[in-house]
Amino acid sequence: MSSVSGKAFDFKLFRRVLSYVRPYRAMFLGSLFLTIFAGAMLMVRIVLIQKMVSEFIGNYDLEGLGKITLLLIGLLIFEALVQFAVTNMANIVGQNVIRDIRVQLFERVVDFRLKFFDKNPIGRLVTRAVSDIETIADIFSQGILTISADLLKLALVIVLMLVWDWRLGLAGLAPIPILLWATVIFKRAIKNAFTAVRSEVATLNSFTQEHITGMKIVQAFNREEREAKTFREINRRHRKAHIRSVWAFSIFLPSVEILSAASLGLILMTSALILTNDGIDIGELAGNITMYIMLISNLYRPIRMLADRFNVLQMGMVGSERVFNVLDTDEFIHNNEESSDTEFDGNIEFKDVHFAYNEPEYILKDVSFEVKKGETIAFVGATGAGKTSIINLLSRFYEFQKGEICIDGRDIRNYSLSEIRENIALVLQDVFLFSDTIHNNITLGNDSISRDDVINAAKHVGAHDFIMNLPGNYDFDVKERGGMLSVGQRQLISFIRAYVYQPNLLILDEATSSIDTETEYLIQQAIETITNDCTSIVIAHRLSTIQKSDRIIVMDHGRIVEKGNHEELLKIDNGYYRRLYDLQFKE
Numbered sequence: 001m002s003s004v005s006g007k008a009f010d011f012k013l014f015r016r017v018l019s020y021v022r023p024y025r026a027m028f029l030g031s032l033f034l035t036i037f038a039g040a041m042l043m044v045r046i047v048l049i050q051k052m053v054s055e056f057i058g059n060y061d062l063e064g065l066g067k068i069t070l071l072l073i074g075l076l077i078f079e080a081l082v083q084f085a086v087t088n089m090a091n092i093v094g095q096n097v098i099r100d101i102r103v104q105l106f107e108r109v110v111d112f113r114l115k116f117f118d119k120n121p122i123g124r125l126v127t128r129a130v131s132d133i134e135t136i137a138d139i140f141s142q143g144i145l146t147i148s149a150d151l152l153k154l155a156l157v158i159v160l161m162l163v164w165d166w167r168l169g170l171a172g173l174a175p176i177p178i179l180l181w182a183t184v185i186f187k188r189a190i191k192n193a194f195t196a197v198r199s200e201v202a203t204l205n206s207f208t209q210e211h212i213t214g215m216k217i218v219q220a221f222n223r224e225e226r227e228a229k230t231f232r233e234i235n236r237r238h239r240k241a242h243i244r245s246v247w248a249f250s251i252f253l254p255s256v257e258i259l260s261a262a263s264l265g266l267i268l269m270t271s272a273l274i275l276t277n278d279g280i281d282i283g284e285l286a287g288n289i290t291m292y293i294m295l296i297s298n299l300y301r302p303i304r305m306l307a308d309r310f311n312v313l314q315m316g317m318v319g320s321e322r323v324f325n326v327l328d329t330d331e332f333i334h335n336n337e338e339s340s341d342t343e344f345d346g347n348i349e350f351k352d353v354h355f356a357y358n359e360p361e362y363i364l365k366d367v368s369f370e371v372k373k374g375e376t377i378a379f380v381g382a383t384g385a386g387k388t389s390i391i392n393l394l395s396r397f398y399e400f401q402k403g404e405i406c407i408d409g410r411d412i413r414n415y416s417l418s419e420i421r422e423n424i425a426l427v428l429q430d431v432f433l434f435s436d437t438i439h440n441n442i443t444l445g446n447d448s449i450s451r452d453d454v455i456n457a458a459k460h461v462g463a464h465d466f467i468m469n470l471p472g473n474y475d476f477d478v479k480e481r482g483g484m485l486s487v488g489q490r491q492l493i494s495f496i497r498a499y500v501y502q503p504n505l506l507i508l509d510e511a512t513s514s515i516d517t518e519t520e521y522l523i524q525q526a527i528e529t530i531t532n533d534c535t536s537i538v539i540a541h542r543l544s545t546i547q548k549s550d551r552i553i554v555m556d557h558g559r560i561v562e563k564g565n566h567e568e569l570l571k572i573d574n575g576y577y578r579r580l581y582d583l584q585f586k587e
Contacts, residue, residue: 010317017139017320020097028140031089035145038082039152043160045075046294050164054287086145094140098133101323105129108327114397115357116331122209127202128326135312135319142312150302150309157299161292168292171270172299175259179303186252190314193245198318200238207234253304260300267292333396335417342415344423344504345408346373346535348394353403355389363389364400365558376536378546380580381555387539389558391507394537396420407505425503429510431490433482438467439474441482442497449500457499462525463492506536543584552577 021028052068106129161169211218211227218227271289348371355364364386371377379387392398393405396417405412412420433441442457443449454474458464466489470476482490498506540546547566554562554569554576561576562569569577 010321013317013321013324016324017097017136017316020100021093021140023100024093024096027089028093031086031093031145032148034082034086034089035149036152038079038086039149039156041075041079041082042153042298043156045072045079046160046291046298048072048075049294050287050291052287053290086149087141090145091137091141094137097140098137101136102129102133105133105323105327108329112329112331113333113399114392116329118357122206124202124206125326126209127205128323131201131205132198132319132322135316136323137316138312139316139320142309144313146305147309147313150305153298153302157295157302161295161299164291165288167274168267168270168288171266172263172292172296174266175262179256179259182252182255183303186248187310187314189248190245190310193241193248194314194318196241197238197245198315198322200234200241202322204234204238207231256300256304260296263296263300264293267296333399333417334413342419342423344535346504347371347406347408348505348535348537349404349406349409350390351404351406353393353400353405355386355393355398355400357389357398359401362401363558364393367403367558367560369553369560369563371535371537373535374533375550376538376548378538378540378549378552379555380540380543380546380552380577384557385555386558387555388509391426391509391537391539394505394507395424395426423504425498425501425506427491427494427498427506427508431482431487431494433478433485433490433493435477435480437472437475437477438470438493441478441493442500444497446501453500454496457496461492461495461499463489463496466492504534506534508536508538508540510539510541543581 048068048071052065052072055064109125109129158169158173161172163169207230211231218224267289350367350369353364353367354362355367356362367386367390369377379390381387389398393400394412396412407415407420439451439454442454451474455464458467467473467476476484478484478490478493482493485493538546538549546552549565551563551565552569553560556576562572564572569575570581572578
């Protein structure tokens with residue numbers, strides 16, 4: 001993923017964020033109009049206060065003072081109602097926008113090929129989908145509209161200051177060029193600081209997510225102190241990045257206060273000169289001074305708030321750029337969208353296939369074999385021989401570089417991804433269960449699979465009894481990653497999942513490598529049940545589970561070195577399979 005831009009503010013990126021407002025344009029424009037209207041009402045209120053001081057208080061007109069006081073109270077209440085409407089509408093727009101972006105992001109990510117996840121930490125992607133997107137909502141709720149209101153307020157204040165009394169206006173605006181120069185420097189500094197903050201947040205999330213998930217390993221190998229030390233270092237960098245933004249604010253905000261005090265001082269000095277030279281009425285002068293004090297407050301307060309608003313906007317822009325980097329990532333397996341839904345017969349053929357996760361380091365080299373409909377083919381070999389890579393290519397999790405893979409005589413790339421994966425059921429060694437009920441983990445939300453289908457499948461696989469002994473039976477919550485079940489029980493759940501989907505092609509990847517003997521017997525029975533009417537590919541270290549296979553393919557360093565059934569392979573003197581068999585069954 002590309003890094004964020006070095007621009008202080010990227011208008012092209014800003015326009016892209018605004019494009020998501022299109023469905024909610026009416027509400028957004030309505031809130032913008034009300035924001036502008038509220039700014040105009042503020043100026044009216046300031047002028048009314050000037051008249052209150054210069055005309056009614058100066059002339060002791062209590063009746064007029066009472067009327068204008070009631071009018072000011074009414075204006076304040078009206079402004080409060082407008083502010084309520086603006087805040088409510090802006091937040092609704094922001095939440096709708098991030099909902100749309102988050103859905104689009106998730107739909108994009110679930111279509112990425114697995115190679116993308118090999119290179120990008122899960123915690124970093126979680127940061128993009130959660131906290132980075134939340135900063136985009138703040139662009140609307142605390143950024144665009146409030147900045148627009150503040151800028152409008154600044155323009156109205158400056159115009160009113162110059163029109164009402166240009167001498168007092170120039171005096172009050174004299175320090176503004178210094179303030180503008182300081183703001184430009186502040187913008188650049190805060191942009192760099194927030195880019196660093198978002199980067200460190202992603203690193204912190206990645207480390208935390210990974211190590212909490214792998215806490216058993218951390219504790220088993222007594223690495224708590226070492227990992228805590230690493231975490232402290234990551235947290236230190238995160239704190240340092242935040243302090244850089246705090247440093248920028250700690251310089252900028254006091255500078256604004258000093259310049260604000262300078263403006264007030266210049267206005268009071270100018271007022272004294274006007275009183276001395278022009279002999280202006282004291283009541284009118286008091287009204288003007290009161291008015292300009294309020295105008296200076298409403299000049300510098302928005303500028304001071306603009307720093308915070310720009311903070312929010314800049315955080316949102318940094319977050320949005322990181323989110324859009326994921327949305328713009330082209331990490332997809334080519335999908336033949338025009339292909340129609342087809343049921344496989346189950347004939348598979350690999351022709352001179354070469355595959356590398358990272359070229360030119362080929363994992364599979366010149367692999368060729370054929371599987372007929374209804375056959376059970378087993379793959380054996382040492383770790384790293386390329387067995388799992390065959391499954392990854394057949395399921396189109398990865399793309400091969402050379403050769404051809406055909407299903408039912410048709411190139412696998414001419415099928416749509418959904419066609420392939422609807423016809424294939426996969427049972428892995430490391431079974432992943434979601435934090436949900438057993439029923440939902442089996443059906444994966446497929447409404448066409450009924451409770452009776454699940455129960456019948458569990459009975460065929462031999463898992464119904466253990467499920468019925470659990471609290472809640474099929475509604476038992478297995479918790480995160482299936483932590484409430486044993487390894488063997490999770491494996492049986494995965495077999496039920498494969499069975500209810502009635503696959504035309506079944507793939508078992510080390511499905512019995514991490515279980516006890518009793519559960520292995522149940523799983524062997526399950527394998528015989530679900531492989532009865534479909535083509536099956538079995539990867540196994542335990543040769544006892546594959547002796548009845550129609551054919552066994554032996555792999556070594558990415559190449560096929562032996563083929564045949566169990567009896568044929570045992571007859572090969574000094575053969576690879578024979579050595580494996582003797583090693584496992586020498587007793």
